[in-house]
Amino acid sequence: MSAHSDAAASRPGRWQPAVTQDPLLRKHGAQGSGALGQPVSRIEGPLKVQGKARFAAEFPYEGLCYAALAFSTIPRGRITALDTAAAEAAPGVVLVMTHRNAPRMKAPSLMMSSPTAAGASDLPVMQTDEIHWNGQPIAVVLAETQEQADYAASLVTAGYAPLPAVTSFDEARKTPRQLDNILGQPPVVEIGDAEGALKGAAVQVDQIYRTPRHNHNAIELHAATVAWTGDELRVHDASQLLDLTAGQLADIFGLEADKVRVSSPYVGGGFGGKCLWDHQILACAAAKLAGRPVRIMLSREGVFRIVGGRTLTEQRVALGASADGRLDALIHTGIAAMTAHNSCPEQFTFPTRHLYAAKSVRLAQEVADMDMLANTFMRAPGESVGTFALECAIDELADKLGLDPIELRRRIEPEKDPTSGKPFSSRHLIDAYEKGAERFGWERRSKAPRQRRDGEWLIGMGCATATYPYHRFPGGAARIRLTAGGQVTVSTAVHDMGMGTATAQVQHIAARLGVPLDNVTFEYGDTTLPRGVIAGGSTQTASIGGAVIAATEVFVEELLKLAGNDSPLAGLSLADVETRDGGIGHRDDAARFESYESILRRAGRGELVCEAEAPPPAEMEAFSMHSYGAQFCEVRVSEITGEVRVSRFLGSFDAGRILNAKTATSQFKGGIIMGIGLALTEETNFDPRTGRIVNASLADYHVPVQMDVPAIEILYTDIPDPQAPMGARGIGEIGITGVGAAVANAVYNATGKRIRDLPITLDKLM
C-alpha cells in the first residue's frame, strides 16, 4: 500500500523552498543527526575491492553476442560504397548492421529539450549514408566472441563522397553564432559601459586565454549489455542519466516508456561522459535485428571517436580597476567550438556572473560551429575553464596593483549577486581564503616572482577562487518503505558513479528519520525505482534531498494518522513533530513520543510505503546560490627543462554542510586532480586537416598519474546553506574549478612567466 503526496497542498510544517528551511537543519548536532558529516566508509566498498561490483559489461546472458564498431574516416560527406562481405563471411559473425539494414529509429532529442530527451546530439543514428563527423559509426558487427567481432569490424571498408567540412577552429570562428541562451541564461550581460570604463581605469588587465579540448576518460570504457524480450527492452548501462536514457530509448524505438528498463548500479567514472551516445542505441538496434542479447564495450579509441568531450575556448578577460583595487570594469567574453547538433556551449562566462563586485560588466559568449563529434558536458562545464581565464586575470591585476591576490578579492567581494542582484543564500568565500591561507602558509609566498629556488627548481605559490552553482533539479521522487522491524528503505532512480551518493544518502536518511545507519538501505541505479534526477551539474544530492524531504512529510503524516487517538502523538500535526530516536516526537515535549515500530504494530501494519516528488526549486529563483572555494598551489618548475611539478595543493571549500567527511574529501581531491590535468597535461589533439582526433588513446592523452599528484589537503567551512536541503550544496564539480588558474598563478610566482594557453607544457616555460 502506498500513500502519495498532494503536491498542491501547502500544509503547516511542510518545507517551502525559499520560505522555510529544511527541518533537518534544526536538528543539527542533536541526537539523530549525528551520522551526518561522519567519515563513514563507502557502503559498497567491500564489493568494489573484491571485484564483485558488477559493471555494465559484466552481466551474463544466454546467447549473448559481442559488438564491435567500424568508424568513418572523413568528417563530412556521404558513404558511396560499403563493403561488408568479408566481415559477414568472417568466422563467428552473427550480423553486420549498417544504415542499409538498421531498424528505422527516431533521432534522439537534444538534452533539456524535453523531460525525456537525453541526446548529446539530435542527429539520427545509422539511418542514412550521411557522415557528420570523422569517427562516426558506419557499421556494427555482432559475433560470438569479442575477438571475432573486432576482427570482422576491421574488414569493413567504405568509400565516400566527401563534402566541404569545417574542421578548423580558425575557419569556424570567422562566422560566429550567438545562441539564444546559454543553458537558459542570457548569452550577453551588460551593466553600464564596461568598455568605456576599462579605457578610463587607472589599472588595466586585458588578456586572451585559451583552453583546449578535453576528454573525460573515465577508466571504465563505455559499455552496455542489452536484451529484448518481445517489445520489452532491458539495458544494463553505465549511465549518469537513467530515466532520461530509458525515456529516450523508448522514444527512439517507438515503445511505451514502461517497456524500457535501464539499470546502472555501478558506473566506472562518469564526469559528464556517461550519458546516452550512439553505442547504446546501436547495441539495442543490433540486438533487435539479430534477436539476441548484445554486449557492447567501446575500445578506448572508440570512446574518443563517438563520446564527445569538452570543447575548446578562447576567452578575453579585461579588468579595469581603481588604484585601491576596486573593479570599474569587468569584461569576460569569448567563443567556444560547437556543432549545430548539440546543446553544450561551455558556459565559461558563468563564474564571472556571480563572483565579484564591479561598477560595469560585460559578459558575452558565442560559438563557432564545426563539423565534429558533438561536444558535451565535462566536469564543471564552463566553470572549469572560465575560472582559468578569470582567476588568472585577477592574479594579473593584483600583481599590477601591488596587492596580495587574496586582499584584492577581499576588496571586490560583493554584498549581493553582482549581475542578478539577488541575495546570496550563503557565501563564505573570504573565510575559505583565510582558513586556507593560514593552513597553506600563504604568508611565505614572495610577492615578486622568481624569489625561491631549490637547485634548478624554481618554487612558487598561487591561489584562485573556485566556484560552482547550486542547482536542484525538479521532477525527482523518493519512496520510503518502513517495515515493522524498523528497517527503512529509500528508493529513487539516481546514480553513484563514485561520488559517494549511496553512502551519504544512508547517512542523510538515518539523520532525517532518526534511525541507526544499519537500519537504512538506499536503493538507486534502476529505472524501476521512483523517478530520479540526473547525476550532473552537482545537483543530485540536493535534488534527492528535496524528494526525501517531501516523502518524509508524507511518511510522518501517514504515521500520525496511523498513530490515532491512543498515541502520545494524538492531535499533533506535521508542524508539531519531528522524527527522532526511531520514531516521532513532539518538537518541544520529550515525553510525547512513539516509535515507528509501535505505531505500525498498533495499527496492525506490516509496513508503510510513502512516495513523493520534490517541491519545485523556488530557492534558486529567490537566492543566488553557489559553492565557493579557495585553491592554493605550490609548484616547482625546472629552470632547465621547464617541467612543472605540483608539490603542494590545498583546497578550502565553502560548499554548505558536508554530509560525509571521507567521501566529500575524495570528491574535492578528485576534482583538484582533474584540474591538475587540465592545468598541466591534458589536451585532445583535433587534426584540423581531417577533423579526426589524433591522440585517441590513454598513452597519448595524458591524465595525471600517481607521480603527478602530491598529498592534497582539504578544508571546508561546513556552514549549512539555509536554503538547501540538508544545508548541502553540490560538491562534485567545484573541485576542478580554479585549479588551472591556481597552478598558472603559482607558475608565474615561480618563474615570472604568465602562461595563458592550457595546458602549461614545459615548452611554454623554456
Place this chain on the structure above:
Amino acid sequence: MNPFSYERAADAAAAIGLAKGNAAARYLGGGTNLVDLMRETVERPEMLVDVTGLPHGIEPRADGGLLIGASATNTALAADSHVRTHYPLLARAILAGASAQIRNMATVGGNILQRTRCRYFYDTAAACNKREPGAGCDARDGFNRYHAILGASPACVATHPSDMCVALAALDATVHLDGPDGPRSIALADLHRLPGDRPDIETELKPGELIAAVEIPPLPFARRSTYRKVRDRASYAFALVSVAAALDLAEDGTVRDVRLALGGVAHKPWRASAAEAALKGRPANPESFRAAAEVELAAATGLRDNGFKIELAKRTIVAVLGDLTGDEA
C-alpha cells in the same frame, strides 16, 4: 586482430626453423608492443613464434662486460646487481620507461625492436609511409610534438621510443643475432636505421633473424653515468628528450672520455658522437658542455610542434653532464 597460429619455441634454432620462409611470421616476446599493434591491425602476422623460452640469463663476462639473453625481462635487467653497479645509466633508462607491469612483461629483444608511437602510424585512417610505403606522412604537418629533430626524412619523422636503447647506444652494446643464415653480430648503434625513403624498414635485421643476446663491453667509467628523461607527465610517458651519459674526468678536470646518447629525437637511439668528440680533452664545465651540445644539434630541424626539443636537448645534455661532474661518487 587477424587470425594467427601460435608456436612456442624451445630454443633459437627451433624459433628460426618455425619462422623460416614465412614473411608473415613474427617473433613474440613480452607482447607489450606487438599485441597492441596487432589489435590496431597495424601488425597482421599469420604466425607468432613465442621466443620467451629462449635464454634470458644476465651474465658478467670475464672482461668485465655483460651478456644479456634477449628474453631477459626489462625488470630483470634493471634489477641486476652488475647493471646497477657498473652501468647505472642502463638501469635508470629501463626504469624510466613504461610502467612496472610492462617492464615485468617486456623482453630486452622486444624492447629493441619496438616500433614508433607516432599516432599517425597507429591510426590506419591516416597516411603513413612506415605502415604503407608511398602513402605519405600525416605527421610531418600534423601533431608532431613527439617527433624527430635529427635524421628525419621527407618520408618519415617518427622517433624510436625506447629508453633502454639510448643507454645501450651510449654503452657501445653489440646485438647478437641468429637467423636462417646463421649467427652474426651488429653494433646496436647500427641496428636501427634512419628512415630515408624506406621508413618501413626499421632495422638491419634480415628476414627470419632474431635477437639472441645483447653484449655490453666493459666501461669502467660508466659507474659515473646516468639517464635523464624529460616528458609531459612525471611518469608513464614517452620521452620528449632523454639523455644517457657516462663521464670520465681526468685529474685536471678535463674530460678524458665521455659517452652520450639521446632519446626521443630520432628514428633510432641517437649516439651523440659529435658531442663526444667535441668534449674530449675539454674542461668539464657548462661552457664545454653547451658547446658540445651545439655541435650535436647543429643539424637539428624542428617541425610545427617540436622545435623546442632542439633547445631542450641541449639544455638536458648540459644538465646531465653537469650532474655527473658534480657527483663525486
Place this chain on the structure above:
Amino acid sequence: MGNALMNFTINGQSVEVEADIRSSLLDLLRNSLGFTGTKKGCDQGACGACTVLVDGERINSCLALAVQYQGRSITTVEGLGSDGTLHPLQQAFVEHDGFQCGYCTPGQLCSAIGMAREIERNIPSVVTADLSADSVAVDETELRERMSGNLCRCGAYNGIVEAISETLGKMQEGARA
C-alpha cells in the same frame, strides 16, 4: 588459428578452457571464465586496470596473449582475500577511500601487491637514489612512482598511497610466507 584448449591455475584452482588464440588473458578472464573483477580500461597497456599477478609478478593482462601464459599461476582480485575475509590491503582501501568509482581498484590492488614483492626483492625504481643499496628505502615518492602504471581518473591517488603505506609491511610478510 582458431581455438585452443588452454590450462591455467587461477586463484589456486586448475582451469581448463577452450578459447580463441587471439584472446588476451584479460578477455579470457572476463569473457570466458567470468572473472569480471579484472577490468578493461584501455586494452593497450596504458591504464593498468587489467593488472593481475602471474606467479606473483604484476602484469597488464590486456597485453598478454592468454595462449602465452598457459601453465602459469594467475591471481586476480577475486583471489586476494580468503573465505569472505578481505585482504588487509582491500580493507585499507575501504578505510582510506582509495577509490571512488571502484573500476581501477582491482588493478590497483593487484599492482600494489606485486609492488610489495618487488620492493622486498630490492628491485629499484627510477626515483631510487642509491641503486647499489641492499634494500629499497620506501617513501611516498617511491610508492607514487611505482604505482604510476595504474591510472585513477576519479583521483583517489592520495587514499591509494595511504592504504598501501599502512599495509606494506603486512604485504611483505605475506610475500615472504
